[in-house]
Amino acid sequence: MPRALITGITGQDGLYLAELLISKGYTVYGLIRGQNNPKIELVRRTVPDVRLVTGDLTDVSSLVRVLSEAQPDEVYNLGAISFVAYSWENAALTTDVTGKGVLNILEATRLYAGDDPSSVRFYQASSSEMFGKVQEVPQRESTLLWPRSPYGVAKVFGHYMTINYRESYGMHASSGILFNHESPRRGPEFVTRKVTRAVARIAHGLQDTLVMGNLDAQRDWGFAGDYVEAMWLMLQQPHGDDYVVSTGETHSIRELLDAAFDAAGIADWEPHVQQSQEFMRPAEVDLLVGDAAKAREVLGWAPKVGFRELVAMMVEADLRDAAAEAR
Ligand code: NDP
Ligand code: GDR
Numbered sequence: 001m002p003r004a005l006i007t008g009i010t011g012q013d014g015l016y017l018a019e020l021l022i023s024k025g026y027t028v029y030g031l032i033r034g035q036n037n038p039k040i041e042l043v044r045r046t047v048p049d050v051r052l053v054t055g056d057l058t059d060v061s062s063l064v065r066v067l068s069e070a071q072p073d074e075v076y077n078l079g080a081i082s083f084v085a086y087s088w089e090n091a092a093l094t095t096d097v098t099g100k101g102v103l104n105i106l107e108a109t110r111l112y113a114g115d116d117p118s119s120v121r122f123y124q125a126s127s128s129e130m131f132g133k134v135q136e137v138p139q140r141e142s143t144l145l146w147p148r149s150p151y152g153v154a155k156v157f158g159h160y161m162t163i164n165y166r167e168s169y170g171m172h173a174s175s176g177i178l179f180n181h182e183s184p185r186r187g188p189e190f191v192t193r194k195v196t197r198a199v200a201r202i203a204h205g206l207q208d209t210l211v212m213g214n215l216d217a218q219r220d221w222g223f224a225g226d227y228v229e230a231m232w233l234m235l236q237q238p239h240g241d242d243y244v245v246s247t248g249e250t251h252s253i254r255e256l257l258d259a260a261f262d263a264a265g266i267a268d269w270e271p272h273v274q275q276s277q278e279f280m281r282p283a284e285v286d287l288l289v290g291d292a293a294k295a296r297e298v299l300g301w302a303p304k305v306g307f308r309e310l311v312a313m314m315v316e317a318d319l320r321d322a323a324a325e326a327r
Pocket of ligand 1: 007008009010011012013014031032033037039055056057058077078079080081082083097125126127128177178179180181182187
């Protein structure tokens with residue numbers, strides 16, 4: 001039975017990836033930071049077979065210990081401070097976790113792999129946020145990186161460090177440059193979930209208005225369940241490499257609002273939406289749309305869930321929660 005270690009098990013992608021790997025017969029270990037995190041209970045309920053081990057990406061000694069306990073064949077590094085807006089307020093912490101944390105787990109993995117560094121396969125959760133200021137449309141693996149947030153800068157560090165470990169030590173290390181992916185499990189601070197939750201609560205009379213930031217930004221949104229399959233496929237290849245994972249379609253925040261309110265049967269969103277400086281960012285990534293041709297050709301990967309279907313899935317789940325809250 002293959003064995004995998006997932007950092008970021010309490011996050012959106014961690015849960016989907018754990019479900020996927022368990023369905024494939026893996027023994028799965030999930031890294032948690034310990035104490036007082038209600039999401040640990042969610043992991044225990046959703047994927048009870050996952051074995052939880054305690055450690056932190058900022059503490060290399062904890063990673064060495066966890067790797068020796070889990071003895072994984074594959075390491076998926078999904079752990080990060082991942083909310084872009086927060087990264088300006090906590091730039092040094094974001095750099096430590098999202099950037100240097102990658103070096104820590106790469107180094108711990110290299111030490112654990114011993115004489116044959118390619119015997120353990122490594123996945124790094126890189127991000128379309130690394131593209132930042134638009135240089136090329138659509139964005140592909142070769143597009144110049146110009147990050148526009150402390151989070152984006154930290155991800156660029158992790159991305160190049162992963163390439164560097166592959167080239168320096170012959171590690172089987174892959175970097176998935178994933179564009180935004182969402183689901184009913186998405187954290188409530190991210191824009192899709194913020195919108196779908198608010199729409200559901202408005203539909204049930206629990207709130208009246210939704211306060212937003214920049215409505216003109218455009219994103220290439222896919223379904224998280226589809227994207228974790230691409231992560232796994234990368235580690236099944238003969239060599240590590242970098243891959244863009246995206247749908248190739250882009251939509252503005254306004255279109256997101258259209259689709260979400262429409263899914264709840266509310267024809268006109270404008271009376272419900274206000275804008276505030278509070279949710280504007282010091283620098284914005286205006287337009288993301290990815291070219292996933294390489295993932296399609298090499299991995300045989302393609303997204304299954306389209307934009308409107310994704311938004312409807314999220315609204316439906318939030319309508320159920322709002323109905324329960326309204327009772
Ligand atoms: P989430 O924000 O939902 O999850 C982040 C995870 O990282 C949580 O499990 C969190 O644990 C963990 N974490 C935070 N700090 C540490 C730390 N110091 N040590 C160990 N673990 C830590 O992210 P997603 O699931 O959405 O994303 C997964 C990864 O993919 C992230 O690296 C993200 O940056 C990247 N990514 C995501 C995209 C997306 O659209 N979702 C697109 C491209 C890349 P805790 O519960 O303890 O806080
Ligand atoms: P992003 O996702 O920054 O792309 O990073 P987010 O959903 O936070 O923002 C997307 C776009 O929406 C605009 N926006 C708002 N965003 C939020 N959160 N709240 C608002 O009220 C709001 N109004 C407008 C933002 O300005 C932005 O343009 C996500 C994260 O998952 C990263 O970890 C990941 O690497 C990238 O996707 C790819």
